[in-house]
Structures are given as structure tokens and as C-alpha cells.
Amino acid sequence: MSINGAMLAGVSGLTANAAALSTISQNIANVNTVGYKRAATEFSTVVNAQTQGVGYSAGGVQATARHFISQAGQLQRTTSGTDLAIAGQGFFVVTEKSENLTLSDARLFTRAGAFKIDDLGYLKNTSGLYLQGWPVASDGTVNADPSDMSRLRTINVGSVGGAAEPTTRVGLNANLKSSVEPDAAALARYAAGETMAAYKADATPPVGVKPDFEISIPVSDSKGGQQNLTVAFIKGANPNEWHAEVYAPAGKVMNADGTPMTVNAPIKSGIVKFTQDGRLDTTFTGPTALFPDPTNATITLGASPTTPPTTPIPGAPTPDVLWAADLGVATQTIAIDLGASTGGLTQYDSTS
Template identity: 60%
Template sequence: MSINSAMLAGVSGLTANSSALAAISQNIANVNTVGYKRSAAAFQTVINAQTGGSGYSAGGVMATARHYTSQLGQLQRTTSGTDLGIDGQGFFVVTERPEGSDRTDSRLFTRAGAFQIDDQGYLKNSAGLYLQGWPADSDGNIDYDPSDMSRLASINVGSVGGAAEATTRAEVNANLKSSQAVNVNNPPIATYTAGAMAAGTFTPDFEVSVPVSDSKGGQRNLIMSFVKGELPNQWFVEICAADPTNIVPAGANGMIKAGVLAFTPTGRLDVTTMAASATNAGGRPWLLDYQTDNTTIQIRASAAAAPVPPQVNWAVGLGIAEQTISFDLDSSVGGLTQYDSPSVVGSTLTNGTAFGNLSEIEIGDEGFVTAIFDNGVTRRIAQVALATFPSVDSLTQVSGNAYQVSDSSGTFNLKTPGSGGAGSIAASQLEASTVDLSSEFTGLITTQRAYSASSKIITTADEMLEELIRIKR
């Protein structure tokens, strides 16, 4: 009967507009939710099969939820360095527990990037979801596989301890007086042997102190001692530890390396002569191997086997790692020179740092999470992973402003930020809700009117049925 179908159509209108009201209410309630994507009720007509000669049968209306997940919200600046927004497409990969996840555990996806460091050092957002990424190894390298979700791990910044960097390079800028007399306060120069200055049988004509840091950040000094040689423009050089007890074997008196350095008639280091042969004209070895461009000294680890001369180790009690230091004595702006002016140290420049504590965490636009220490050392911890989908609007919503993969969304694609269509990371920024209050309140009014109109259909149909019943009377 057409009147009955009209009443049922009115009921469907009430149901559909109730769904619309629910969607609008959800949007308004989440107007300040970070990364929230608005939803709406999409109406579609329901048509009943029509039988000829019996009048029209109203089918009514049906409402289905439509999610605007792909719509991007505005990024807003915050004061927290762990607040993350995505400038472009993609979702953070998150999990409900920080540890013990394997490939069978479900991952969730969100754009709610209000992450904070929890009591265990993990990055967790306001919904209690833990940020996933590719961890870095001890050298800061990232081994990621976009097709393997099991490579991801919850990013932990609290497990990063202090850091130190050993010295690997030393630049010496100094002058040796070219008119320095030979054999000043020393035995005949021809009797000089390597280690004589370390042993105290030869008094250095000049010394340069070179500060270095060991593998634990300990501060140590090396001494470069110089004695004018018997050949023109050449000097005997010994590099020793300022504290001889730091070096094994003990009989070396702290000496690490000894040899000869040659200078040109114009006062610059004569690299060409030293690169032409392994020794000078007197058969003495050069201090550094310019033939193979190996201008380094090496001190083996404390735990290494007993050294065989000319090898030396750090003392066992120090417990520090092997160290190779490259000496730059031929700097274009300075270096070691031999001019007829007083011997003087211009500068000694070394890298390496003392032990430092974690001072801050920095996250770059490519998603690299970097620990910065108060001694200037930086250490890469992880790289944030982003996931993209063929059909973003088809993702299934779950609590916590997150999403799950659905049959219609397609499988995820893991990407590094800024690559393959994924957006870049915006640190100290959060994505605002995509809810427009003016549109929602307008929709609220129209939905209310539509609901009232649908209820009026039922009232009118009821009155018509009542009239029909009165006919019998």
C-alpha cells in the first residue's frame, strides 16, 4: 500500500538523518583532535520494485558513512621537538605495544603526531600508540626494506647513553727555526737513534703538544719532539705520549713513532722528496709514509696482543680501543714550516670530543631521528617510516584516531619520508583537524530540518490512515 510505503520512507528518512547527525556530532566533538579526518553521511535513494496498477511504492533513503581520510589538514607550529606532522601524503606506522611485536602483529596507521617520550624512552602519541621506524646500527646506518614490516621497531630515544668520539685527525701549524744550530746540548747528532728524545739522552730543540681524545672520551696529550738533523733542511721527530705509562711496551718510554721530516729550500714540507723513497739519504726512515699517502700513527687497543716493535698498545689498565690518527703537517694555509724565525706553535687542530650527555632529540624532514649531545657529537638513532595506500579513503577507522588496512584500501607501501610520493616530516608541527565548524553547523541545521520533515511524513501518513479507517464508520 502506498501509504504504508510512505510511512516506511519517512522512517528511513529518520534513520538516515540520525546517521547524518551522528557523523556531524563526531566531527564537532573532534574539532580539536590532532590529525582527525572528518566524516559525513552519504545519502542514496532506495527504490522498491514497482507493480503495475497498484500505485507507487516509496523505497526511502539510506545513509552510508563517507570518510575524507585523504583530506590534508593544516600544519600548526608547536614548541615540542617530538611533535610531528606530515607535509604531504602518508601515515605514521604505530603499534599498541612498544616491544615484542612481530610480523603477525597488526600495525595501525595515523597522522596524529603528538608524540612524547614515555618513561621507557619510547615515542608515544596521545592515544598511547608507539611510533615505528627503521633502527640505525652502531655506525648510524639504516638497513630498511620497504616490503618487510618486520624490519620496523618502536623508536626509543631513552636508551641512548652518553657519547664520545676518538680523535682521528690532527693538524699541526708550527714553525721550526731554519738557523737552529745542530747538537745544542746534545751528543753528536750522528749518534742519534729513534727513541733517544723519549729516553732523555737527547734534549729536544722544540716540542709541540697535540691534545687527543681516546675512544672513551678521555683526554690525552701527545708530544711531537724535534731535533735538528745532520742533513740540511731535515729534522728528527718523535711522537710520544705525554704520560709514558699510557703506552705499552714500557721500555718505549711512551714513544709511538719516530722518523725524519724534510723541508724544501723555501721552508715548506718537502712531500715530493719524502714520497720518492722510504728513507732519507742517510738511511733513516721518514716519519710519515708519503709514498703510499699513509700519514697516520696507530696505537693498538688495550686488549690487543703484546705488541711487536714498532707496534705500541694503549696500556691494559686504560681499557680503550685502537686508535689511528692522521697527521696533517702540510696544510695549505699553514702546516709545519721551516723559516728563519723563532720556533713557535701556531695552532694544533684535532677532532674528537670528550664524553658528553644527551641534550636533545632532533627529527629532520627525511625522518632521521638524531641524538645531540652536549659535547657536539650527534648520533643517528632511527628513521621514521611512512605508509601510503592506493585508496586512502577506504581505510578502516579504529579508536585513537588511527586506521587499519581494509580490503578496499589496498595493501600498504612503506616509504622513507620525502620519497615515492610520501610527504616529508615536519618537526615541531601538528596536523589540525579537517573539521570546518561553519560547515558542520550548517549541516546540523539542514539535518535537523530534514529529520523534522521525515517525521512529518509519518504524521501525514498516519492522518491519511486515520481518514481511511473513518470511512468504515
């Protein structure tokens, strides 16, 4: 074996090892890449054919990368409603363009399901490829023929929709820390008419009463728009007693008679009480309670006033407040589950 042959054999080993390191680097670099499949390097011996003579020449080694493209990955939860994943075998079929596809256009396969909606309503992944799917006939049947991918169509969700549904029920799961010390000065201001709904820390001097705890509840109106209601609490002077308010952001609601609110006034206000074991006291009812019947707690938001004024629907619940005129939304009644849902509203000696 010549010196040159020995050196070439050693160089092939270094080259193969470099390829293996490159594969490892690629796997590490793509650890967070959606749909990426790991690669591995396999080594094989290079044997030179000895056709004549008795001399020997070392062949060395070569590296071959193996991509596990058909291996199923772990499904992950995301916050996007257009992200998809395949459990088990199979691939998404994608194309490089969304419209005017011909038989000569390539159909590609991927397991990456992070799709977004483009400006035209088509589903496109992070590589800029468009998702294909089987069209649905007018009778609801799907004519899927895996042998003929020309029947696939680019999926467009721009025209998919339905009637907006307003929120009708929410569950409130919250804890109020029982060992919170009542703030006598704050309670005095609250008794004098200041509210938690009007609290503004950045005002000079600060206005309103700072709540000991508050929680925001997102609700959908009749157009599907998101509005926010806030439930705020301040510890009362008596044990197991809290003053509570439900209010909306300034400018989102009006008084029930259609006049603007001069301040960010509460929609509902009153007292909530708890039993000695920290549960909501559902026996506490009456005009001073946040809800006269805690087991049937509801808030009615009347329709946005119009010109001419909106005609009340006969038999409809009396609204607590009206949605603001510029929202242009309909009446809705929201049932607030205070105690029957998992956990519900409690008063334990743990963090609010």
C-alpha cells in the first residue's frame, strides 16, 4: 500500500466523521423547527477491488445520511386555530402556488402543520407552501382518490364562517385570600360612594378604591367581538364578607336609560359572603348581595341604542346597562357560574 493510499484512507475517515458531526449539528439547530425529522449518519466500508497483483490499497470509509421522514413526532398544543397535525402515518400534500395549478405542478409532502391564513384566505405553512385537500360535494360527500392528486384543491378558509354567537354563560373560578386585612380608609371611601370601577392609580390624587383582587372575563358580543368584564373585590369589615363589583371598560356600556355614564360605574355591586369552610355562601340573598340569588347570577346587557330608539322586546329581561351606541350590538344575558363550576368562587387562606 502506498503512502498516498494510506493518507487517503485516513482522510476518508475524517470526512465521514465530519459528516456525522454535521448531522448532529443539523438536528440540534432544528430542535424547534415544526415538522423537522431527525437525521442520522451511517458508516460503511469502502472496499477497493483487487483485480491484479498482490498489492493492497485501503478503501477507507464513507458516511451516508439517513432521514427519518416517515417517523411520527410528538403532537404539541398551540394557540393557533389553523395549526394541524397528523397522528399516525401520512403527510400533508402541499404545492408551491395556490391558484391555476396544472398537472405538471409538483405536489409535495410534509408533516409540518404550522399553517397561517394568507391575504387571499389560503392556508400556507412556514415554507410558503399551500395546503391541498379533497373538495366536498354539495351533498357533503368527499370523493377522495389517492391515485389522482390532480383532484386536490388548495384549501381556502377565507369564505368559511357562520353566525356570531354571543357569550351566554361564564364560569368564575377564583380564590379570595381569607387573611387579607380590611383597609378601614378604603372601606370608608367605598361607603361614601367611591367605586372600584372608577379606580385610577395614575390620577392626581388617585380616584376610586383600589380592589384587593380583580379578575377579567372576556365575553363575545352579538357580532363576535371580544369585550371584557371585570369582577373586583375588596375585603369587608366583617369576617367572610367581601364587597364586589362587576364593571366594563369606560365607554363600552351606558346607563339603562340610555344616558352616558359620567364615571366608570359598576354594572353590579354588592356583597358576597362565604361559609366558615371557605365556600360561597349561597344562602346569603337579598338586595345587598351582589346577586339576589347567587345560584342564578345573571347580567343583562341591553342592545346598543339607535336613532330612533330601539324598541324593547316584549317580555325581555330588564337590562342592567346598555351596550355603548357605537358598538351596535344586540341584547345579551350572561349567566355567571359562581359556585357550581370546578372550584368556583372560594375564600381560602392562599394567594388570591
